[in-house]
Amino acid sequence: MPRFGQLFVKLAAIAVLGVGGGLGSAWYMVEAGSRLTTRSFGPWTTWLAAGRPDADPYTRAHTARNGLLPIASTLELTFYAKTDGEGGQLQSACDYAVTVEGLDAAWWNLAAFNRRGGLIPNGADRYSFSSDSAMREPDGRAVIVVARDARPGNWLPVGAGKITLALTVQDAVMAAAVHTGGSIKALPTIRKMGCR
Amino acid sequence: MNPRLPTPMLPQSRWPNLAPPSLRVNRVQRPAPGWLRKIGWRTALGALLLGGIVHLGATLAVPLIGPGSAYQKLRELLPANTMVVVAPLQPGKQLLPFLMPDAYYGVCRYSLAGEAVSISAPLLDLGWTLSLHTPHGDNFYVIPGQQLRTTDLALVIVPGAEKSGELMPATRRAPTPSEDQIASPSEEGLIIIRAPLKGLAWKGEVEAALARAKCTPGVKS
Secondary structure, eight states, X not given: OHHHHHHHHHHHHHHHHHXXXXXXXXXXXXXXXXXXXXXXXXXXXXXXXXXXXXXXXXXXXXXXXXXXXOOOTTTEEEEEXXXXXXXXBOBTTEEEEEEEOSOTTSEEXXXXXXXXXXXXXXXXXXOEEETTTOOOOTTSOEEEEEESSOOSSEEEEOOSSBOEEEEEEEOHHHXXXXXXXXXXXXXXXXXXXXXX | OOTTSOXXXXXXXXXXXXXXXXXXXXXXXXXXXXXXXXXXXXXXXXXXXXXXXXXXXXXXXXXXHSSOXXXXXXXXXXXXXXXXXXXSOOTTOOSSTTOOSSEEEEEEEEEXXXXXXXXXXXXXXXXXXXXXXXXXXOEEEEEEOBTTBOEEEEEEEEEOXXXXXXXXXXXSOOOOTTSEEEEESSSEEEEEEEEEXXXXXXXXXXXXXXXXXXXXXXXXX
16 A cells, blocks of 8 residues: 555656746746747847747647748848846836937837737827838937837836837848857847836 | 896796776665656656657647737728838737837738739838738748848739639730749738938938838739
8 A cells, every 4th residue: 555655646746846937937938938949139038930930840730829820031130028137127118219310221110019019009100110210310210219208209008017129020041040059140239227 | 136047937827817896886776756756767768759749739839829910900900902001019009019109100910812912112222121921920031221222112912822823814914024923822911111210300201212112902003
């Protein structure tokens, strides 16, 4: 009987550790990604095989689980940022300056979402800026201020809660460099200006 | 001391071949961690194997039984083989998460059950795209717009090579070689035209362009 009890405990341990560990690690790989499936540039992360028919199972699961419909990453890359340049979580209690510089040859769009990918309601009815709509500084940079209250210039309003910034860049040359591990043009910097 | 004198040899037996001093430190063998001793290495190995199987199974199952892929969400909303124009997204009324706002979308759920599907769509500028997706989200065809140049596309989606014989009835007119044909790897899928809005001044132009976009069953003669 004691041997049977010991066997039962061991089987239970196998089941708990195996199922828990397997599901936990799968969830992490699907939601956060790893070096095999994503590439990061400062606070920005992109899924390397997003939208591609030859995507790996983790990227496919990530796309399906989040209900995404990405364009093939060989043409267009979407970078997501949940933190600022210093690693702090992006949240509406703080104001951020996103400086876009060096993406002149590409078409780009910067949008603010909540963590689940939903648009954040705001009175100004403004949800994104693109290379067509952002005002430029005299030196060609576009500085977009992400803040709850109105700001002069390119103001991207956000409501309460944590924020995810999504930067879409349509540039096949950059996409090729990201896939081959080469260096790319600088992605926008995200600087915290202050918090309430 | 006379240098001519030979150096006295010492008997070999007094200088045995000693091994050089060893740098190895004899470490005390640490016992296995308490938890490993408690459950045993066989149990740990079993848990590892089971974890690997569960990990692979869960990852592969997500696209099949997940909470709702983009196609599943749109399938209920869209009639088959009809282009639906969606105005710029509003909070709470988004088609899909993380979909680029400040853009119009032309969306068509195509079905190749029985015949090919023709698409005609204009791409007015940089940022505009026409993309074709399978129900699993694979983007098997995409064409971007060009800066300050309107591109009027006319494409025909046909069943993939391995299925074309089954799905294309002989009575239907086969697409002529001049028409751009795209072989779809799946019988159903989505056609998405993304039309970014530069500003309110361009709204009329974008709406008029998307009104010309069509997605119709059959091949235009």
